[in-house]
Amino acid sequence: MKKMVQFGVIARNFSNSSAMQSAIKNITVIGGGLMGSGIAQVSAQAGQNVTLVDLSPEVLAKSQKSIGANLGRVAKKVYKDKPQDGEKFVAESMARIKTSTDPAAAAKSADLVVEAIVENMGVKHKLFKQLDAVAPEHTIFASNTSSLSINEICSVVKRKDRFGGLHFFNPVPVMRLLEVVRGAETSDATYKTMMEWGKAVGKTCITCKDTPGFVVNRLLVPYICEAIRLYERGDASARDIDTAMKLGAGYPMGPLELADYVGLDTNKFILDGWHNKYPDQPLFKPIPLLNKLVSEGKLGVKAGEGFYKYEKK
Numbered sequence: 001m002k003k004m005v006q007f008g009v010i011a012r013n014f015s016n017s018s019a020m021q022s023a024i025k026n027i028t029v030i031g032g033g034l035m036g037s038g039i040a041q042v043s044a045q046a047g048q049n050v051t052l053v054d055l056s057p058e059v060l061a062k063s064q065k066s067i068g069a070n071l072g073r074v075a076k077k078v079y080k081d082k083p084q085d086g087e088k089f090v091a092e093s094m095a096r097i098k099t100s101t102d103p104a105a106a107a108k109s110a111d112l113v114v115e116a117i118v119e120n121m122g123v124k125h126k127l128f129k130q131l132d133a134v135a136p137e138h139t140i141f142a143s144n145t146s147s148l149s150i151n152e153i154c155s156v157v158k159r160k161d162r163f164g165g166l167h168f169f170n171p172v173p174v175m176r177l178l179e180v181v182r183g184a185e186t187s188d189a190t191y192k193t194m195m196e197w198g199k200a201v202g203k204t205c206i207t208c209k210d211t212p213g214f215v216v217n218r219l220l221v222p223y224i225c226e227a228i229r230l231y232e233r234g235d236a237s238a239r240d241i242d243t244a245m246k247l248g249a250g251y252p253m254g255p256l257e258l259a260d261y262v263g264l265d266t267n268k269f270i271l272d273g274w275h276n277k278y279p280d281q282p283l284f285k286p287i288p289l290l291n292k293l294v295s296e297g298k299l300g301v302k303a304g305e306g307f308y309k310y311e312k313k
């Protein structure tokens with residue numbers, strides 16, 4: 001049943017993508033990690049020309065490999081009875097993705113830049129300042145930030161009217177939601193273009209203001225953190241906490257599995273940022289166990305260990 005539902009989601013996303021039109025044709029995705037590679041994939045499979053940028057050529061090679069494998073999964077389902085069409089779909093989608101290690105050069109031909117680099121305000125500021133100086137006048141900038149303020153990120157650029165949040169969910173090819181975040185100065189035209197683009201890449205878009213965590217993370221992150229605290233206190237085992245939320249609340253993953261999946265470093269960046277801004281909010285207080293795991297390099301699935309152990313990919 002679960003498989004059937006997910007098959008439907010991928011197929012629906014794909015057919016929506018083909019049918020929808022967007023003013024955006026050329027997109028540059030900066031950051032080729034977990035999120036950036038997924039954003040590049042859904043854009044390419046919707047017919048957009050994509051440049052995927054990362055500072056590391058190794059990351060780009062790994063991203064291309066995983067995008068190829070994930071497109072293959074989509075093709076197997078959508079073109080179940082027409083394998084040759086499936087091969088063509090994979091080849092054409094892959095051909096739409098170029099890679100680069102030079103963010104400034106890649107921004108020069110973009111209608112839309114989606115930033116998905118590390119969750120750090122200073123690093124994001126440095127990048128956007130550099131891009132603002134070289135990108136064409138019409139280019140819209142968007143951040144996929146999980147928790148930082150869009151207004152604060154865009155404070156370093158001149159094009160504040162052409163800046164917003166496009167917040168995807170992990171795994172991008174499967175999760176159907178896109179949060180479209182309007183900053184204080186995001187223009188109506190930019191907002192409309194971002195909404196249309198989101199639909200064109202097969203997502204259901206919701207709109208939200210520039211508040212901490214937008215909608216999903218404002219609810220999800222405190223929930224994950226409460227689960228870590230519960231485990232830290234020894235109230236239940238990790239397995240039992242996860243089983244409880246899967247079987248008792250119908251979640252597809254338990255909170256500790258989900259924390260490992262998102263990345264414990266990302267969880268910590270989010271919590272620390274909110275704690276610094278809102279020191280009196282008990283839900284945002286630092287968690288010694290989370291800090292310990294991150295300091296030991298146990299970042300979750302991507303590192304081979306977090307709350308659980310994983311086979312390294």
Ligand SMILES: CC(=O)CC(=O)SCCNC(=O)CCNC(=O)[C@H](O)C(C)(C)COP(=O)(O)OP(=O)(O)OC[C@H]1O[C@@H](n2cnc3c(N)ncnc32)[C@H](O)[C@@H]1OP(=O)(O)O
Pocket residue numbers: 002003006010070073074145146168169170171172173174175216217220252253258262266
């Ligand atoms: C931190 C933030 O800012 C915001 C966030 O992203 S918060 C995190 C939000 N995400 C979630 O909450 C995810 C919750 N988990 C789930 O929905 C599901 O467990 C899951 C979709 C990740 C996996 O589903 P599953 O049924 O347990 O696993 P699985 O059978 O391997 O996958 C189902 C299908 O999804 C697809 N899929 C799974 N992972 C995929 C990936 N990384 N890329 C592409 N497709 C994928 C596959 O097509 C797979 O089909 P196959 O049977 O052909 O392999």
Ligand SMILES: NC(=O)C1=CN([C@@H]2O[C@H](COP(=O)(O)OP(=O)(O)OC[C@H]3O[C@@H](n4cnc5c(N)ncnc54)[C@H](O)[C@@H]3O)[C@@H](O)[C@H]2O)C=CC1
Pocket residue numbers: 030031032033034035036053054055056059103115116117118119120123127144145146147167168169170261262263266
């Ligand atoms: N992990 C998750 O589940 C989600 C994360 N996000 C957000 O998306 C962003 C990226 O997160 P992930 O993909 O998980 O991180 P990641 O660590 O997997 O990937 C980030 C990539 O950015 C690259 N990078 C860093 N600085 C760069 C620069 N200046 N120029 C080009 N590339 C650079 C790194 O080499 C790395 O490959 C963060 O802002 C995060 O908060 C949003 C939704 C979900």
